[in-house]
Amino acid sequence: MSEDETMPPARLLIVDDHDLIRESTQLMLEGESDLEVVGEAVNGRHALELCRQLRPDLVLMDVRMPDMDGLTATREIKKEMPAIRVLMVSAYESEDYRREAARAGATDYILKDAERHQLLEAVHAALGHRGEG
Secondary structure (H helix, E strand, C coil): CCHHHHCCCEEEEEECCCHHHHHHHHHHHCCCCCEEEEEEECCHHHHHHHHHHHCCCEEEEECCCCCCCHHHHHHHHHHHCCCCEEEEEECCCCHHHHHHHHHHCCCEEEECCCCHHHHHHHHHHHHCCCCCC
């Protein structure tokens, strides 16, 4: 089986309460044939609903959002759908947030000011495959 050749693109969900961040993240991921953004959510509650519907492979989850924060949403997603991986995306370089994210079940934690190649590396690492896009 040539699994790399036949594997469909990884399905991603972008979660952030700021339109600009969601759109920027999507633009940074565009053009990657092994990645497909299948949805966007504006808070953790919306993310949980979309995960139930869309079953993404990876959620790029903001830490702090209204209605339901990313840490709470990650806990719920991992409890209900453990196969879905979560990459926390935050504006805050905080060891407390990093620890909480890991406890919640997040695969990794990246800062919002990351460069495109850093985001792609983190996404591929969180997916556990396709290190070269």
